[in-house]
Every structure is written in C-alpha cells, then in structure tokens.
Amino acid sequence: MPRPIRARVDREALLHNYLLAKSHVPGSRAWAVVKANAYGHGLLNAADALAETADGFALLDLDEAVALREAGIRQPILLLEGFFAAEDLELVAEHRLSLVVHRLDQLQLLRQVGLPLRVPVYVKFNTGMNRLGFRPEQLGALRDELARNQAVSEVTLMSHFAEADGDRLAGRGIDWQLAQFRAMVGEWRGPVSLANSAAILRYPQTGRDWVRPGIMLYGSSPFADESAESLGLRPAMTLTSEVIAVQQIAAGERVGYGGLFAAERETRVGVVACGYADGYPRHAPTGTPILVGGWRTRTLGRVSMDMLMVDLTDLREAGVGTPVTLWGEGLSADEVAAAAGTISYELFCALAKRVPVTVA
Numbered sequence: 001m002p003r004p005i006r007a008r009v010d011r012e013a014l015l016h017n018y019l020l021a022k023s024h025v026p027g028s029r030a031w032a033v034v035k036a037n038a039y040g041h042g043l044l045n046a047a048d049a050l051a052e053t054a055d056g057f058a059l060l061d062l063d064e065a066v067a068l069r070e071a072g073i074r075q076p077i078l079l080l081e082g083f084f085a086a087e088d089l090e091l092v093a094e095h096r097l098s099l100v101v102h103r104l105d106q107l108q109l110l111r112q113v114g115l116p117l118r119v120p121v122y123v124k125f126n127t128g129m130n131r132l133g134f135r136p137e138q139l140g141a142l143r144d145e146l147a148r149n150q151a152v153s154e155v156t157l158m159s160h161f162a163e164a165d166g167d168r169l170a171g172r173g174i175d176w177q178l179a180q181f182r183a184m185v186g187e188w189r190g191p192v193s194l195a196n197s198a199a200i201l202r203y204p205q206t207g208r209d210w211v212r213p214g215i216m217l218y219g220s221s222p223f224a225d226e227s228a229e230s231l232g233l234r235p236a237m238t239l240t241s242e243v244i245a246v247q248q249i250a251a252g253e254r255v256g257y258g259g260l261f262a263a264e265r266e267t268r269v270g271v272v273a274c275g276y277a278d279g280y281p282r283h284a285p286t287g288t289p290i291l292v293g294g295w296r297t298r299t300l301g302r303v304s305m306d307m308l309m310v311d312l313t314d315l316r317e318a319g320v321g322t323p324v325t326l327w328g329e330g331l332s333a334d335e336v337a338a339a340a341g342t343i344s345y346e347l348f349c350a351l352a353k354r355v356p357v358t359v360a
C-alpha cells in the first residue's frame, strides 16, 4: 500500500474556470497559463482538459512547449520569458512557438540566426512592474530593430500589472500602468495583451486581444479579500490523505516538534500522512483549517516532514483511516495559504513529486 496521500485534478473544473475567464472578457482570446507544470497540476493534465477549448497555451520552458506539441496540442504556444540562447531558436521554429521578447538583443539574435520561418513575437513593455520589458527610452531602438527584422511575423504588444490584485481602495490598481502603456505604444493599432487573472476579474476593460489567466484556471482567487467561491471558481486540485494514528493527550501535554501546541483540555490528536515533504507549508501554524471526514477542524503544532497533527477532540467519529482534505473541494487552498502566510500559487507549485496525481 502506498501512503494514502494523493492529489486529484478535476478536468471539468479547469474547463469551467477557463470558460469563466473568457466570459469576463468576451471579445478576447485567452492564453491558458500552464507554466510551472500547470501550477503543480501537471502540464499534460491541464493541456488535456483544455485541448479542445483553449485559444493557446503560455509557459516558460522550451521543454514543456515541446512536450505540449508532442502531446498533440496544435494551438499557439507562447514562451513567456522568450528564449535564452540561440540554440533554442531551432526548436522554436520547428514547433512553431510564439516568443515574448523583452530585450533588444533577443530580437537581434532572432534576426541574425536566419530561421526558416517567421516567428510571432510578443514585445514586452515595462510599464512599472520593473521586472521584464522595454523602458520608454529604449523605444527608438526597438522601433528601428523591428523595422529591419525579417524574422518576426505578427507583433503583439504586452505588459504585466503589478497591482491588479491590490486592495481596491488603498491600492494603486492599474490606471498608472495603463497610462504608461498608452504613452509608450502611441498610435499602435495592432494586437495587445495585458491582463492576468486579477485584471480579468477586476478590470475586464483591460482584456484587449489576448488575456493571460493563470491562477484562476486552477480555481483560486487572485485577491486576498474575495473568495474563489464568490468569484464562481471551482478548485481544480484536491489534496487528500488519511488519519494514520490517534493520540489521546491530557491538558498541559504538548504536540510535535518544539512543543508549539499545548493542550488546554484533554485532546484527541489525529496524525495525518501529509507533511512539508509533500508540499504542505511548514509555516502553517496551529489553527490552520483542515477537513477530517468532511468536518472542518484545525491543525495542531508544527508540520513535520511527512506528517501533521489535527484536532479530533470534537470529531468523535474520526479515527485511523478517516479521509482528510488538506485543500481543494470543501476547503479553499486560498484559506490554507492565508493561514500559512502565503498564496495558493505557492502551495500548488510546491506539491511534491512523491504525491501521486490522479485525474478525474
């Protein structure tokens, strides 16, 4: 018998969430963002669920792009960080990938390599995120390069929002970046791509030609102050395990490494086969929500490598073998993440290889 932990990926939820993203921006096409192994859900699981529906797939690694082509994906595939070396370009051409370019030398290299066919290019503008992209003072050189570049087919202009998920009242939102974008693109009439999940949901006017939903596909909310459920999203991953032992402890006894939890009353402690080596956040403190036998209870003490402890005192029916949901259906990953001081993105991406993933 393997350990009872597993992650179940729900294809219908992925499809539902993709279509929900599209419904917010009816005139736009949507790149399904499947980087980082589809946010831990399995690249091919996500691609399979969306194969008939997605307008395109966006990710980072050339290997993953090739894997999508080999799995039969025919839609456009966009490399969100572009390419890293001239050698990459042969595969880019062979598999008809689209490229983000964010530095002038990428365009120059593309021109010099002499590919057998032209490549669709997303030119990334840095409008204030200050991560990737061209700054205003580089636009002259960029224009000159694009004018002489025979390796580029269609050009799309893109940018990325830094605060689309910010507090609606206190945050700065997107207007300041949009103003910068407008100033940078001038008279541009070609295609544009701006919006991530947060912008799709909160600022659908930024939908333009192509949107780039990521986290919402997987059923999590990009916002700290709005639940996934209230946004109509369905969890795409449910992480489950079982209670593998029970300890009855007296008031004053402590639980786990460091004895971080001290019982105030007689307490029934359940031991669950899931720990930080499975991807559960070690920072999750006592009180992190968890479902045991479908009932909501709390974790106790410090998460260990392969196990964590839960409070079964009020769950008389629960015992060895009772199913546990760490996150997913019935308990949003967003809630668990918030309790652990992080975001669901990190929980999903941290799901360990040793956790078997099944597809429903």
Ligand SMILES: *Cc1c(COP(=O)(O)O)cnc(C)c1O
Pocket: 033, 035, 080, 160, 195, 196, 197, 198, 212, 213, 214, 215, 216, 222
């Ligand atoms: C990851 C990523 C996205 C998706 O962001 P979410 O917040 O997950 O929707 C969109 N655009 C770019 C460039 C990205 O790197």
